[in-house]
Amino acid sequence: MDFSQRLERVSADPQALTQIGRGLEREALRITPQGKLSTQPHPAGLGSALTNQWVTTDFAESLLEFITPVSRNVDDLLSQLSDIHKFSYTQMGEEMLWPMSMPCYVGDESDIQLAQYGQSNIGQMKTLYREGLKRRYGSVMQIISGVHFNFSFPDVFWQQLFGDQTEQERQTSVSDAYFALIRNYYRFGWLIPYLFGASPALCGSFLKQNTDHLNFSKTGTGTYFLPQSTALRLSDLGYTNHAQSSLRIGFNSLSQYLDGLQKAIHTPSAEFAEIGVKVDGELRQLNTNVLQIENELYAPIRPKRVALSGEKPSEALCRGGVEYIEVRSLDVNPFSPVGVTEPQIRFLDLFLTWAVLSPSDDMDDAELACWRDNWKKVVLHGRDPDLQLQIGCQGERLSLHDWALRVFTELEQVAVAMDQAHGGDAYQQTLATLTGWVENPELTLSAQVLREIEVHEGIRNFGMALAGKHAQWLNEQAYRRYSQAEFEQETQASVARQAKIEQSDELSFEAFLADYFADLDVNAFSKA
Numbered sequence: 085m086d087f088s089q090r091l092e093r094v095s096a097d098p099q100a101l102t103q104i105g106r107g108l109e110r111e112a113l114r115i116t117p118q119g120k121l122s123t124q125p126h127p128a129g130l131g132s133a134l135t136n137q138w139v140t141t142d143f144a145e146s147l148l149e150f151i152t153p154v155s156r157n158v159d160d161l162l163s164q165l166s167d168i169h170k171f172s173y174t175q176m177g178e179e180m181l182w183p184m185s186m187p188c189y190v191g192d193e194s195d196i197q198l199a200q201y202g203q204s205n206i207g208q209m210k211t212l213y214r215e216g217l218k219r220r221y222g223s224v225m226q227i228i229s230g231v232h233f234n235f236s237f238p239d240v241f242w243q244q245l246f247g248d249q250t251e252q253e254r255q256t257s258v259s260d261a262y263f264a265l266i267r268n269y270y271r272f273g274w275l276i277p278y279l280f281g282a283s284p285a286l287c288g289s290f291l292k293q294n295t296d297h298l299n300f301s302k303t304g305t306g307t308y309f310l311p312q313s314t315a316l317r318l319s320d321l322g323y324t325n326h327a328q329s330s331l332r333i334g335f336n337s338l339s340q341y342l343d344g345l346q347k348a349i350h351t352p353s354a355e356f357a358e359i360g361v362k363v364d365g366e367l368r369q370l371n372t373n374v375l376q377i378e379n380e381l382y383a384p385i386r387p388k389r390v391a392l393s394g395e396k397p398s399e400a401l402c403r404g405g406v407e408y409i410e411v412r413s414l415d416v417n418p419f420s421p422v423g424v425t426e427p428q429i430r431f432l433d434l435f436l437t438w439a440v441l442s443p444s445d446d447m448d449d450a451e452l453a454c455w456r457d458n459w460k461k462v463v464l465h466g467r468d469p470d471l472q473l474q475i476g477c478q479g480e481r482l483s484l485h486d487w488a489l490r491v492f493t494e495l496e497q498v499a500v501a502m503d504q505a506h507g508g509d510a511y512q513q514t515l516a517t518l519t520g521w522v523e524n525p526e527l528t529l530s531a532q533v534l535r536e537i538e539v540h541e542g543i544r545n546f547g548m549a550l551a552g553k554h555a556q557w558l559n560e561q562a563y564r565r566y567s568q569a570e571f572e573q574e575t576q577a578s579v580a581r582q583a584k585i586e587q588s589d590e591l592s593f594e595a596f597l598a599d600y601f602a603d604l605d606v607n608a609f610s611k612a
Contacts, residue, residue, distance in 0.1 A: 087494060090441040091501055094244040098505035103238035104433060105154045105408065106161050110169075110423040111229035112181040112416070114146045119548050121187065121195050121227075122146040122179055129175030131575035132582040134201040134210070138168045138574060141199040143214055143226035148172065148181070150422075154234070158429050163564040165422045170558045171571040180551040183418040184533075185229045185317045188287035188544050196223040204586040205596035209370070216369030216376050219359050224290060228317055229416050231424045234388070235436055236408035259338045259405040262387055264444035265436060266335045266409065269385045270455045271444075272491055273413060274462040274473070275435065278484065279521055280428055281315030281466065282415040284530040285543050291321075298464070304542025314466035314530040315415050318384070318459070331374065333381070336446040338405060341387065342398055348375045350604060367594075371601060384413040384459075409436070418533060418547070421554035430514040434498045442494070451477055467525035488522045 085093070094100045114122035126133050126145050133141040142149045150168045155161040169181075182188070190196070198214045201207030217226055246257050288306035298321075300308040310316070333344030350373060357372040370376040378397045389407040391400040411432060416423040447455075454477040462484065465471055472481040492515065499511040521527045533546075540546035591599065 087438070087442045088497065090245065091497055094241055094441070095501040095505065097240055097244050100238065100241040100244050101437070101502050101505040103156050103240060104437075105156060105234075105236040105238065106158070106429065106433075107154045107234035108150075108152045108161060108165050108424060109232040109234070110150045110165060110416070111142050111231070112148050112150070112183075112423065113144075113187055113227060113229060114148060114176060114179045115182045115551065117178050117180070119189060119544055121190055123195055123197060124179070125197070125200070127172075127175045127177075129575060130172060131578035132202065133199060134204070134207050134578075134585070135581040136574060136578035138571070139172055143196075143199060143217065144223070145197040145199050147199070147227050147229070154236075158426055158433075160565060161429065162422065162424075162426060164566070165424075166558070166561060167563050167566040167571075169422050170561055170563065171566070171568065173555060173558050174568070180555050182229070182547060183416065183423075183550040183554055184543070184547055185283045185315075185415045186286045186290060186543075187224065187227050187229075188547060189289050190224055190227070190287075191289065193218075193223045196227060202582050202586055204582070205589050205591065205593050206585065207582070208593050209597065209600070212367055213370055213376055213379075215367070216359075217380070219368055220356060229423075230317065230412065231414040231416055233411040233414060233424075233429070233432055234408055235411065235432065237437075237440070255405040259387075261440055262406040262409055263335050263337060263341070265440040266385055266387065267444045267447050268439035268442055269411075269436075270335070270447070270452060270459075272439070273384060273435075274459045274466075274484075275488060275491065276411075276413050276432075277315035277318055277415070277459070278462050278466045278488070278528065279431070279518055280414060280417065280529050281313075281318070281463065282418055282529040282533050283315050283317040284313040284534050285309035285537055286316055286321070287543055303538055304540070304545065307537060307543040309534060309537070310464060311534075312465045312467040312525075313463065314528065315413075315463050317415055318413060318463045331381075332449050334447070334449070335452075338387070338401060342402060345375075345378060345381065345398055348381065349373060349378065370597070371604060373604065384411070386410045386412065411436070415529070417529065418550055419529075421557050426510075427514045427517065430511055431518060433502065434495045434511060434515065437502075438491070438495055438498050441498075453477075467528060467531060469525060485522060489519075492519055492522065 116122055126141055130136065130139045138151055140149045140151065141147055150165060150172065152161055152164040152168070155164065198211055198218065201210045242254060242258055246254065249257060285307055288308055291308060298310060301311060302308055331344065331348050333348065334340040353372055353374045356369065359368055359372070361367065361369060361372060375381055386409065387401060387406040388397070388410050389400040389404050391397055414424065414428070417425055417428065454474050458473045461471060461473060466484065469485065471484045473484055473487060475482055495515055499515045502511040503509050525531060537543050537546050540549060
């Protein structure tokens with residue numbers, strides 16, 4: 085079957101398109117009223133960062149992460165995220181949230197305090213993992229913020245697409261379909277940083293390396309930018325890991341992916357061995373392998389399954405197959421108080437549905453490298469009207485403009501089907517607006533950001549103006565899905581859950597780590 089036939093098959097039951105599962109994770113740095121990175125611990129009024137279901141921290145104490153539950157409705161999803169933001173502001177005193185992906189201003193890496201999760205073994209392990217990240221890649225890279233979009237198709241979608249199957253057949257078919265989506269994401273996902281990349285500029289304080297080869301321009305006070313860039317967060321200056329460039333993790337099947345991931349976790353690194361694991365009685369990282377744990381793998385998209393208690397992500401995938409995917413290439417939208425907007429979510433609905441229904445041949449390492457090169461071009465030069473992208477590795481090229489419009493032609497079919505299922509024309513209106521962004525790169529988020537930076541004479545001034553505006557907006561909003569009492573109850577319950585975990589530990593921390601990493605070839609903790 086071709087794309088149109090598959091779309092017709094699934095859309096025959098409207099619930100296949102109306103029951104999509106979505107969740108959001110938005111990261112944001114706490115800053116002082118003077119625009120500096122907060123050095124205060126995680127606000128006590130937000131409860132336990134280890135166990136609070138809605139608010140946690142990412143790499144640093146100052147890097148908040150807001151998490152929604154799974155929702156079947158876009159409006160509900162954004163209302164939940166807004167409420168979580170609103171409550172968090174009530175517990176932050178005079179602090180605000182930095183509204184962009186790239187941090188500013190970072191005076192010294194020592195200002196970045198690692199996230200703390202209490203004295204339980206799992207809590208200490210989370211902090212030690214971050215200590216390893218700090219020593220491997222530096223802290224500044226780790227406080228770059230993003231928005232992660234979790235997405236799953238409902239059972240009825242797969243029933244329409246595959247028909248009746250045994251449980252094992254369905255699990256295999258669904259996993260294969262999600263990996264086909266992932267391959268198409270690598271092929272065409274550069275559309276996301278083109279449209280929604282919002283980090284074309286950064287603070288001079290962020291640039292510690294030689295960037296002469298990138299020919300930065302400068303504006304305002306210490307703001308550096310590339311005139312046609314879209315998402316420097318996704319470039320070599322941002323959230324990348326050169327140590328992982330040699331990894332060969334394929335996406336042709338679940339087994340291939342898991343094999344590659346396990347190899348990376350079990351492959352010693354001479355570079356990271358120089359850091360040591362335990363030096364002068366101080367633990368520095370979880371181990372000296374290329375990846376300390378699976379989460380260290382940097383990727384614009386990940387296959388996921390909700391893990392059982394004590395289960396590693398790869399074990400969950402092996403047990404039950406792929407349950408959902410996590411899109412990780414969205415910059416924080418600085419113009420939104422919650423970092424993401426309804427049109428962005430609706431576009432992702434369209435794009436991911438198109439990606440799973442479109443043909444998706446297997447992809448070898450060479451082809452994957454070619455597609456990644458396209459991403460790099462879009463990240464650095466995406467608003468160049470004459471930008472040419474590769475079509476695979478055969479030497480054929482097509483302009484970003486023409487290729488995007490080809491994809492949009494088929495996205496229009498998905499938009500029509502979505503609107504027929506939901507009622508109204510929200511998806512078609514979203515696509516019509518974004519078609520204008522393809523025709524005119526100056527309408528994209530990155531172009532809007534650059535213009536505002538110029539008006540405000542620098543990224544810091546622009547960011548502070550937005551931070552104040554967003555704080556006021558959230559303060560004035562009424563709760564729409566939750567209540568202040570519900571958040572306060574969860575805060576208290578999370579503290580109790582953390583205490584219970586700490587009281588239940590039976591092993592010492594190093595014995596716990598030795599058991600956790602018992603399958604590694606070299607286990608530093610068995611000798612500690």
